[in-house]
Each structure stands twice: as C-alpha cells, then as structure tokens.
Amino acid sequence: MEYKITTHNEEETIELAANIESEKFPNMVICLNGDLGSGKTVFTKGFATSMGITETITSPTFTIIKEYLYGELPLYHMDVYRLDGATEGVGIEDYYKKGGVVIIEWADTIEDILPKERLDIKFISSDENKRVLVIEPHGKQYEDICEAIL
Numbered sequence: 001m002e003y004k005i006t007t008h009n010e011e012e013t014i015e016l017a018a019n020i021e022s023e024k025f026p027n028m029v030i031c032l033n034g035d036l037g038s039g040k041t042v043f044t045k046g047f048a049t050s051m052g053i054t055e056t057i058t059s060p061t062f063t064i065i066k067e068y069l070y071g072e073l074p075l076y077h078m079d080v081y082r083l084d085g086a087t088e089g090v091g092i093e094d095y096y097k098k099g100g101v102v103i104i105e106w107a108d109t110i111e112d113i114l115p116k117e118r119l120d121i122k123f124i125s126s127d128e129n130k131r132v133l134v135i136e137p138h139g140k141q142y143e144d145i146c147e148a149i150l
C-alpha cells in the first residue's frame with residue numbers, strides 16, 4: 001500500500017509532518033528520500049516543532065546525526081548523504097532502539113541497514129512549490145498510522 005499526497009507549499013508539508021508526529025511512538029523510524037531541495041528538511045522541521053523542539057533544525061550534513069533530547073521524545077535527525085554508503089562503525093542501527101524518533105534524510109543510500117519496519121516517504125518535486133509525497137508504510141504499526149491520518 002502506498003499513499004500519494006500533494007503539497008503546494010512549505011506549510012502544507014509542515015502540516016503533514018505534524019499529522020504524522022501526532023501518531024509518533026518510541027523507536028519510530030521515518031526514511032526520507034528525494035532530490036536536494038525537495039523538502040526533506042522542511043518535513044523534519046515540521047515534525048520537530050510539533051514535538052516541542054524549539055531549536056532551529058538544520059540539515060546535519062556535516063555531523064551526520066543531530067540529537068534533540070528535550071522534546072516529547074528524543075529526536076535523532078540524520079542526513080546520511082555524505083556517508084556514501086560507508087555505514088560501518090557509525091552506529092546508525094543503535095539509534096533504532098534508543099526509544100526516540102529517528103528521521104533519516106537520503107535513507108536509500110543506507111538501504112542495507114534500514115530496519116524492516118519503517119515509514120518511507122519519497123519527495124518528488126515537479127515544479128517550484130509542488131511536491132508529491134509518496135508514503136509507504138512497512139509494518140503494521142506504520143500501516144495503522146497511515147490509515148488513521150492519510
């Protein structure tokens with residue numbers, strides 16, 4: 001099952017992220033894919049704000065993983081683009097079980113070590129402000145969330 005949602009501006013993407021956030025649970029993993037500038041970080045910002053994280057969320061391209069530990073649940077925001085698939089020794093898998101929410105930008109580049117149960121969101125940018133978000137739940141918990149809010 002796959003859901004396609006079209007957003008027409010940044011605010012609509014933030015609103016969708018907030019809806020998903022309202023169904024968050026410990027050890028939730030959200031995998032974001034799509035070209036540069038397609039809205040992955042905008043989505044993450046919307047999610048984080050909804051969690052009560054007030055700090056500015058920036059793309060953690062240089063740090064790979066940024067931790068926000070004071071929201072309703074811990075948030076682990078990753079941008080794994082620069083790893084270029086070299087995940088050994090980084091400890092990414094440890095984050096799946098820390099009890100927080102994990103959001104991974106460029107998740108496809110580390111496909112081999114993604115958890116089986118997760119929410120995949122692909123951002124397809126067709127013009128300046130329009131984005132098609134293809135949302136694919138893997139596992140019952142994620143399927144239920146999609147049914148509830150999409």
Ligand SMILES: Nc1ncnc2c1ncn2[C@@H]1O[C@H](COP(=O)(O)OP(=O)(O)O)[C@@H](O)[C@H]1O
Binds near residue numbers: 007013034036128
């Ligand atoms: N519908 C939309 N959803 C999300 N972002 C949008 C949308 N329309 C325009 N934008 C703009 O696209 C850019 C997305 O940037 P960003 O989220 O950093 O991309 P990524 O993290 O995928 O590289 C932002 O400048 C944002 O304002």
Ligand SMILES: [Mg+2]
Binds near residue numbers: 041059079
């Ligand atoms: Mg980004």
